[in-house]
Amino acid sequence: MTLNKPKNYLFTALFIMVTSTLFSQELWQVKQLTHQKKNHAMDNNQNFSPDDVWIVYDTRPNEGGIGENAIIEKVNVESGKTKVVYQTTHANEYGPGVGAVSYHPSKNELVFIHGLPPSSKEKPYAMHRRLGRIVDETTNSSYWMDSRDVEAPFTAGALRGGTHRHQWSGDGNWLGYTYNDALMYDLEEKTGETYNLRTVGVSKRNLKSPSVSTKKAENFQGEWFSVLVVKVVPNPRPGKEEISKAYSDWWVGQKGYQKADGSRQMARAFLGDLKTEKGKKLTEVFIVDIPEEIDIEGPEGPLAGTSTTMPMPPAGAEVRRLTYTENAKYPGVTTDFRHWVTSSMDGVFLSYLAKDENGIDQVFLIPAIGGEPKQVSFHDTSVQSTVRWHPKAKEFAYVCNNQVYVNTVDEGMNPSKASAITETFDTAPYAINYSNDGKKIAFNKDVEGHVQIFVAERP
Template identity: 40%
Template sequence: MAGTVLYQDHAMKQITFAPRNHLLTNANTWTPDSQWLVFDVRPSGASFTGETIERVNIHTGEVEVIYRASQGAHVGVVTVHPKSDKYVFIHGPENPDETWHYDFHHRRGVIAKGGKVSNLDAMDITAPYTPGALRGGSHVHVFSPDGERVSFTYNDHVMHQLDSALDLRNVGVAAPFGPVNVQKQHPREYSGSHWCVLVSKTTPTPQPGSDEINRAYEEGWVGNHALAFIGDTLSPKGEKVPELFIVELPQDEAGWKAAGDAPLSGTETTLPAPPRGVVQRRLTFTHHRAYPGLVNVPRHWVRCNPQ
């Protein structure tokens, strides 16, 4: 929409007027002082061509540019830290070309604070892969309620190159135990400020009627140490049935960095794996219903009562 609309004192008040889109992310768009709303300027949610991250004062209408992309990159989907003047958002590749341009598996999270910007997640696509780094694209970054961790959804460059059908959407977390430094053996690799891992587990061929999923998405924080998300199961007849899952997260740095049965950083033929003991648990069981599954059209994200 061209203008952002706010309901105040039971009345609707328009606060932006520029002849362009102003897109709000699905959560955490208020600054901690409740004076500003943050937004991006993509022409639509399906077009990742915005160049700025901005905020508007809800009282004065003043608009400030938080970050402006350069070198042909684009940005969007911004959320705010719950306690400080810090912003996290998607950043597309600089100097995009035919072989490397914005895509689900070619994007990263960045944090802007005090006029400075840093990569949230590192990326290493050269085997052997770096623990704590990702291998592709993170998306829709949301701070935990205490501001210590950041959740995101994820797609994987390595698996996409192997077989796009193996590049399954997953849920991950950036934990404050970096930096993660990558040797940069590929020109598109980069280091990051946070230790990043996947916390969901997917398989391209779920067993019908089981708890296995081939897609994890639209996550939401449950307190500071758990995430709920939607996972696509298969019914006994092999039909897609979205169900609700929850995963409890490690409590300390050692837990975040402890590998389980598979490498945190993945292999040349497998996705990165969750830390030891991080196991998703199914919360809803609707396969038997006449109309099974969670509604996911229109698109929505899981929410937990903060109390």
């Protein structure tokens, strides 16, 4: 590992002691935490409770089966005892469905996808028919996070479709998510033209949602003010930085990234699809700055959208393209399997997967402020998972060769030597995530036809 020159001997000694403790080459102690003959899906969220006592998950019957799932549960990390956190009423095969649950960073609150109730064959769970639901375990209460208004005239601060895989900001006062619009879905069904596009949105706790009429069909009153932050277009022009799909998004750092003037900027990184000059689809890494005031209309149009257009971003939601790989041997970010762009906790680096010169999926880093990307994994077989970051150190974890690996980088993005912290499993672990103290990594693994939770503890 390349190090900055230490200022004194004491600093050097302390650094060696800390890194040798944190980044030991020993295998971590692994235990299977759940054993019931059902699924325990963590879905690439922050699943540890703030005190690291519990891990929360959903019990969907299969990977795409959120609509069929009625229960959110949690399991005690020490005892393995489970507890139901939330259960839908009037559940049936068409929904409403709950899943993709995540813990608040400092409070006993959880957020998850909740399909629209009631549900039926005519109105089933769908990407454009879901909301964020928040459960407050302290008060044993729950509420809708985002408002939904699908009847004209539309309402700024309310959305018209479905929010998905909600992620808390570092301070817990924002939620970010992907989004599909119900009006655009209907328009595409009617016309046969492309309107139903995925994009990225955010909601703010301390900005109250406007009132919507819940007497209207499929309208819901939420608590947080919600907007979309990335404009998407159905037919991006070749060679232009127009995006047709924004997805696999992540908060940049716990407090955003540091700008050149020393201030910090809240932002979300995401993957975006565009077209090369030759008209070929290309997936690259983007970042969008999130303004503090999200209720001010931007230059692209109304926050609420119209009957034929999506809601538009607020003023100050500036998008930057970070990667330019169209001339690489293997252009673009890996799309062989679903993965998320992620961020170091200090907001300095973004991580993603792309193919190296041998066509093998590896971990790459790029500075959040922009710059050249750098390959930081060098395996003979492809990396198999989204990268997850230690909550305090520049350590990151991922799956390769059916093992969980950890590695570290210095300020110049120079990696150390990757260390396998688990044995080679019969099937690949996935949905890895660190505990809040950084001492444990939880992951899902298939065992005899069911998704189980495992925990690896640092020696």
